[in-house]
Amino acid sequence: MKIRLPVFLLLALACTPGLALSAVAAEPMEIHITIKQHRFEPEKIEVPAGQRLKLIVTNADATPEEFESKVLRIERVILGGQSATFNVRPLNKGQTYKFFGEFHEDTAQGELTAK
């Protein structure tokens, strides 16, 4: 038993590149979000479900913002005038995924809805 579990895990890991490749087959769809006046533009975005996405967030403000989404496991500071790119996993149909700017949480709120 002591040997079998690690071997199983290794096998499982060895199989994953194949899984990952099949999932990446389609190019991720690019979604652009701009931060202006501590708000997201657009604030509500409909995205296709079950497809990998590439989120490109541009901070058009002079001040930094921490772009964060707990459900998408994103947490990164974007300095003023810069942009950042995030890879997003395929999302579930009908589900809404919130994101926010931690430095201006009262105004910087947005969500992705998978259709």
Next chain:
Amino acid sequence: MIQIGIVVFRETLEVAVVAALLLAATRGIPRRGPWFLIGLAGGGAGAGIVALFAEAITEALAGRGQDLFNATVLSLTVVMVAWTIAWMRTHGAMLAKEAKSTGDRIREGQAPLYLLAITVGVAVMRDGSELVVFLSALGLSGQVTAAGIMGGFATGVIAGTIVGALIYFGILRAGIKSIFQIAAILLAMLGAGLAAQAAGFLISAGWLPPLIDPIWNTSAILPDESGIGQTAHALFGYISQPSAIQVIVYVAVLAAICWLGFRSPAVSAAKRPHPAE
């Protein structure tokens, strides 16, 4: 000012949990107060330096610099926590009995004091650097007065300290015999949670495959954004929608730390070249 306070509080929370657990774990070791303060001050200075290079870190490695920086710092913290627990297993219980002379206690307590200072320092550096970026930009923008920033900062830090104090005194209330066990168990879960968080940053940087993502979804029962969700995240590393690799990392690190900290104590006592057993 309240808004600033909330941001500061959130960044302080993680430091507060780490500090409270480590302070409980090193209870009874002389001179841990100064070491703790050295850690805080060193971490604060480190946060300022990291913030200065924020732009360089962000642009490093094709935009992955921040994720990798966070993953590295979190992993370092996990190693420190594991080390502390390993130390507690052999020495902590004896310190708890307070049967040692002060000289012995200082000698035996040296290692965890370095660990305490470094771990607290690293935690302050990571969360503090984000705060420095946030607060300095607020100051430069001129939208908020210096007094407003100071007030918000103080409010957040005080709130974070209160949470840390509640955890610390909560553990102490358990009584001298259980303090080390409770602190060790909480530290083990904290370490596993930080490791899972580090794995999350590595996935985000594309350096680790998420495998099944997410492996489950409990956001309907306990949302991450809720107060309980955030507390559970800070304490046990709760994530409502983890990927399979994060769960694997969590379990593996928890198992490794528990093995370090809780494997049969009799063996270690026999190994220790201490005459007065």
